[in-house]
Amino acid sequence: MAVRQFDLLQGTLDLLILKSLNTGANHGYGIATRLHQLSDDVLKVEEGSLYPALYRLEEQGLIESEWRATENNRKAKFYSLTRKGRAAAQAEHEAWLRLSKAVTRVLKALEQGA
């Protein structure tokens, strides 16, 4: 069965990027691959939205970047969370949970009512 791939809402992408950096610095390609794999290939991160999102987060001071060598010894730009970014990731995460719980509740109620 073919798995349908979803495009991400903007706010959601920011949250996923921040959370994925929680475990350590990574480069753009790494972030995209990781999100793709972790979602069992359900979530597809468009490169067209990834980089603007990274630049926007950097501009907001939530992440910072640095050129570093990868394990294959190639130069790549690594992004990591700032202190402000760590706090924002936590807050965004909680907000998302509240939202998705609320949405789930509503859906359930509607289902039972029908």
Next chain:
Amino acid sequence: MALRMPRFIRRVMALFTWRRRDDDMAREMAFHIDALARESVRAGMSDDEAQREARRRFGSVLRQKERGHDVKGVPLVEDIMRDIRHIARGLRKSLGFTTAVVLTLMLGIGGNTAIFSVIDQLLLRPLPYPNGEQLVTVYESFPRSTFGTSARRMRNVVSPANWLDWQRESRTLRGFAVYRAFSGTLTGVGDPLQVNSQVVSAEFFPTLGVKPLLGRTLTPEDDRPKAPLVSVLSHRLWESRFGSDPKAVGRIIRVNDVPVEIVGVMPPGFRFLYQDVDMWGAIQLDRNEAWRQTAGRFVNVVARLKPGVAIGEARTEMEAIGARLAATYEFNKNSSVTIVPLREELTGEVQTSLIVLYAAVGVLLSIACFNVANLLLARSASRRREIAIRTALGAGRLAIIRQLLVESLLLAVVGGALGVALARLSLDALVAFAPADLLRVPELYVDRRVLMYALGLSVMTGLVVGIVPAILVAGQSMVASIRAGGLTVTHSPRIRQALVICQVAMTVILLCGAGLLVRTIIALNGANSGFDKQNVLTMELVLPGARYKAEQRTSFYAQTLAAIRALPGVESAAAANSLAVVGPPRGGSWWHRLGTPELPPPERPVTLIRVVTPGYFRTLRIPVLRGREFTDADEASPNQSFIVNEAFARQFLKDIDPLAASVKVWMQYTNPYLPIIGVVGDVSEGSVRDNAQPTVFYSHRQMPEFGMTLFVRTSQPGATAAASVAAIRRIDSNLAVTKIRTLEGALAESVARERLNALVSGAFALSGLILASLGLYGLLTFVVAERTKEIGIRIALGAPLGWLKGSVVGGGLRLVAIGAAIGVGAAWLVLRSMGTLLFGVTPGDVSTYAAVLGLLAAVAALASYVPARRAAQVEPLVALRQE
């Protein structure tokens, strides 16, 4: 974490790091694409295939980078900077277009900036005294009928008695200093030097509020009658004659052979009304003297408005004081008081000229704008295809308008920068050309204020010329443009024709205005002032009173004139108290004819007085209408006499024989009745544009003036000048001979303002004509290029070449005719305001307008003929193969 700068600053900084940021993003994305490619290779694709696939998956690097810049930088500014790079490339490619536009704008903006800087420095900038706007000059004034007719004669110099009364009574003005021009010969410091000075009262420097650079200014003690003479030097004289020696203060110099102590030096640039004053001394008027009984009016007054007092209040108060004095003293009957702001005193004459020239250069700038707008339209028409393609590729309408506006702004700013350079050069030329007293500023310069003005003007110009083409182009249907291939869609021809018509109309106004000013200067130069000004050399002398008593002065001048008459080439020589026409008369006074009832003073008739030596009328070729002029025999004889001019005889002695009349003039201590021995022709009084005034001539023996102006009629003015000075030096080696020039030159200087008007407006008008004809040429060239195919067909079908040329030229001339008609109508209305600047020509002068139209027709025909000939040379085959 590094310290982060505020976002705004970071974003502005980002403008300067654009390239580095761009690189950074490019490398980052290259890494990503490379990683994607490796993924595909691992999945079994070939290298090439993998690269292609990776690129496809990643999408447009360019677009992502742009979005990155949008997030990180200042989007609008960066877009504009990208536009500028793009446009600069385009402009470099079409060099002809760029040059034409930039030069046109340079003319318009440069002329405008130059005139603005003169206006700024003469009219807008603060006067060089603390709170200078409070300073006013105060005059006695008389009804017009008393002295001549011109407005200038309304004001009169002041009697010391009135000055002292004003000072005592006024509550709105303070200070009240008197000043008077004075010219002295400075000796004991290098060659004898004639120095222009002002003698002033003790209130003078405190009223102006300027402190000396060295030493002190004048004190009330210096200003007491018979106090030791002291002098304050100008910075310029201190520099040039005393080598900027601080010990000059305290030194004794000799002025007119009288010892004077230097007590102070003024700061550089200090001046009052006149540029060429180098010394200030005390006037030493006795404030207890009954001046109304002992003397006439001879001082000028400057005062300062008290803080918070409006000039209107001061006027009201001073007029009331004047009326009270007029009611109290017989001497003051009919006299009132006039207050003139110092600013107006300084710029009164030039102000009208400046405003007219500013208007003219504004018109020139409009012509330049029309021209550039036209060129931009032509260019955007030829670029229509490029723009259509860019639109198709996703450029928004606003982006295209922005790009076109940035283009015109860029052109305007470059043109403006060159214009400032042009303004700089023309200001130097203006100062070199204008006599010092015309502008009354030592130099004209381009400073920050002027630069700001030029920049603002350039930006405005850029927007104005760019907005119409931008909107027109952006508003066009993209599909139509591409389908038409950008070739045959006509390019808003009506707008371009309208622009040419406007240019022609404005050029006509400029040319007519300049034509009138040129006619004015010709009329002034050719004005018959009542004498023959050709081949007359003049120079001025002042005898020091300490060494020359009255008879010695008369015999000195007789001896000097005799020596000059003996020089080779000299036909005749004589002297008078000042230059004819422009020199001031010796005075004006009441007179009375023997045998008529003597009227009370205020009702007595008034005449001007001039002093001449024998031979004066012959030398200037002023006709002697009745009787004779003074001779050497008169100077030796005990019997004295007067000569009067025709205006005097006509106005006062109409019904009697002038040569039978005896008159007296209240001019000196004793004023006997003397016979009139001659009536001479009239000479303009004041300026060549004015009429003669009734004048009584004294011989020099009757009124032995110290300073006289010599007139030498000679066949070789150059050689005679040097020989005359040598002859004078042989008689007295301590005299300074000044203002050696031809009479013609001296009179030309007196119309320098009019000459400047004619020259500057003429330059503007010619520039306008060139621009307008270039505009016409450009339009027709474009039309011909556009019609190439049609013309080719016509030629192939046998249309006569003459007819073809005629149709192109006719099309051009039709536009010119419409523009000229509008221009003539507008000129007729607008140029009326020039009335006061004109002489010998009316604002609606038909022959000037006709000449302008003739010139315009000739230039327009030429501008149309060149494109017409090109049309006639179209090769039918080439033209038809074009598509």
